[in-house]
Amino acid sequence: MQKSKVDVSMLVAFGGIRVGKEIRRAIATILVIYAEVKKTISSRSVSGPKRQAIFPCHSTKAPVADRRRSLFSSQLLSSTSSFILFPLSPPSAMFKLARTRPFTAALRAATEPSMRTRIAQQQRNLSIHEYLSANLLKSYGVGVPKGEVARSAEEAEAVAKSLGNDDMVIKAQVLAGGRGKGHFDNGLKGGVRVIYSPTEAKMFAGQMIGQKLITKQTGAAGRLCNSVYIVERKFARREFYLAVLMDRQTQSPVIVASSQGGMDIEAVAKENPEAIITTPIDIKVGVTDAIATKIATELGFSEQCVDEARQTIQNLYRAFMDTDATQIEINPLSETSDHQVLAMDAKLSFDDNAEFRQKEIFSWRDTTQEDADEVKAAEHGLNFIKLDGDIGCLVNGAGLAMATMDIIKLNGGSPANFLDVGGGATPAAIKTAFELITSDPKVSAIFVNIFGGIVRCDAIAQGLINVVHEMDLRTPIIARLQGTNMEQAHKSTNPASRSSQLRISRVLRKSPFSSARLSRWPARSTWVSNSLLVSKLRVDFSFVMSTVRLLHLSFLVKRVLRRN
Template sequence: MYKSFRSVSGMAARASKLARQPIQQQQQKRFLNIHEYLSVDVMRKYGINAPKGAVAKSPEEAFEVAKRLGHFSNGYKGGVKTFSTPEEAQYLAEKMIGHNLITKQTGAEGKPCNAVYICERKYARREYYFAILMDRQSAGPVLVASSEGGMDIETVAKENPDAIVKLPVDIKKGLAFEDAKELAKKIGISNVAQEDAAHTFMNLYKLFTERDATQVEINPLSETNDHQVLCMDAKLNFDDNAEFRQKEVFELRDFTQEDAREIAAAKYNLNYIGLDGSIGCLVNGAGLAMATMDIIQLHGGKPANFLDVGGGATPEAVKAAFEIITSDPHVSSAFVNIFGGIMRCDVIAEGIIAAAKELDLNIPLVVRLKGTKVDEAKKLIAESGLRIFAVDDLDTAASKAVNFSSIVTDARKAGIKVQFS
């Protein structure tokens, strides 16, 4: 019996790319992503079969887990390491634990690998793809399955779209056994295993609805040589809005795999998206955020992030937003672009002034405010005595933010300290 060895951080980072097919625009965007080994634990509670395995957080634990699982086989396949002895498991764990795993999904900096997942490897007679997603077009969940599992599903969709079968489900009626069995038949599961596959699909659907999942992805779903249906891996995402009723699931969240700035922003109900530029952007609303980034780039700059304060931010939240923006050492200027509707400009101004005073901001700050209570906001800024560059025109404000960023960046390279406050 083969055993395999996987980096936990890599499995947590690998997201389903099937959503880039026509279903993409219907899939929810807010989700909790948990490690694969934790996803397997959740599935087992629903009677879903998966290979035996355990997590090791040190090379020594990897050795002990490997011994408990029995015999191993040598070799490599993709991101999964296979090996023949517990000593090899220990050696591989030493190379992985404590280091960053870098993949296409993690970005250049990678994600920290704090543990490895060691599991048995079953002989697969055939491999399939299975997923459940939310589909707005059919106003409910959709099951997506394919006879071509264990590979990039978007490659299958591109090269052989007929191999992908979709089954919309009426969320009021649920998934019927007959429909689940017919789906198993369509993707080529053998006659003797179709009932087992149907029960697996139904259990996965039950997990999907009861746990407020936004995605359940199994790739591959395998039929073994003795016709067992096994989920060989697991990718589960859960709706952030359901946290209040899914406490057990959300306790599985691993903050080490997330951007610390995004975590800090969430505490104040702010939305933070990190980018790779040098201009920190504080905005309200996704549309204005996109326009702000576009005009910065039009003037030759690059946004370092955008931080959306939404419509209900307090001065304390705005101050926290500046702390998050300026925590990025690459930020060399900050651009505040607010259209006051529900969000009042004077509240933003109060937060900006508090941040400039308490955080001792040493980068140039360009502020452009329009809308509700804008006159009061301008008065607060003017009377603050702080070096805040208030500009009414968006084009001019963006140009200043870019120019200031260039000055500070050049000064830093030359070892010159520039003071703007």
């Protein structure tokens, strides 16, 4: 056989891609390879003996030297990438794919962050109930309406009597926005109601406590209301918006304020951005009298209230810094008819990393307001967020997890979860991870993608084996183990190993994808391989690595999604 300039058996790699000059060079090299392969294939019939000549590793009848070279290339390059479970199609199919929509979409995703998969925001911060926020702000000298919390209808009646006011507001204590426009699962409309007597307080509390409040933020599942906050009703002369938060762009705290309080600040930013005042704060200097006075004046506080507004702004910043808060949002911050400055509603969030020195604040965490699976995952050191898809994901590293989910999404699939096992994954943690994934009845396959830097591949492999046996798992598992203790991991999953009674299909022996869709995969099966990359190129392979990595995963996911 006359050798061509580029003789390709397979191109496989996994990972992210780099943008800029390298990606342009990679694309150019891909096109060169494509032209050479197309020329080679068009001059031969890719069937029978000639197919074996082009793809020597596909047949045991190929010359021994050719098979050895292919396997040597495989072992050499598997140290760069060893994707478990995927045998490839001929190069013609691979390069045909390179010109199709999945590949171009994947490239767009790499260069356009807006294309990335949308997932629920990871819960890195503690949020506390409104009544706790009000009490905390009050301790820092911030004015708040008089009020108390009640956990039963009888308590609500007693609290209303103690306030000694005919005008009151009862608020369902649920960690979600849009309470006033929400509704309870028993039909009651509105999680924030104006009441005029202790009798009404008892009636509404009885209808709210123990029921789920459904808002735009909670979704159809809603959030359980365990208590209500009853406060005296104050009549606002003016309403403002004010928040203290951390800003990544300026790498400092920033005060965001608006004269249009009591409204959705995102809508204000979209429709009237000029109404929003943003003031970066030098963390070494803090909020001086001049800064606070300037903000209060620009917002539009009356002359009688400017000084009190200045003090309120400074006290809010002091609370923000002292408590390791990530956000203090007051909406509305009101100037009342009797010229008081009061925080009518407060939303506070705190950095989870500060738990060791904010023990009292973190003791206020209400786990009933959090997803039960996410709470369970956190107890085992796992980062878990439940989504609406049907492909379970178990990955180490948030970046790799996001990249994996992106490509699943780009190929028309839908991830069932975000799950980062971190660097301290143990067999017990892996079992917990699989329990979380398989608790979702929609999950039809599980994708395990591990790059062992800190985490040990053998621990992950042993966890996989234990999970399949102990849970009698029937869901197909796709796994990739690469990195620390990779060899031990491959040995433990070897078909000849007594410790592994799994049904294993190795690449270059039997293809689990070649003749059957995912829906036909046998239950209780795991496909493993430590030699997947078989390639002989006479070009600088480093140019194409980043692009081909994404191409391969796109191709893999497309095959997986054909199960339906």
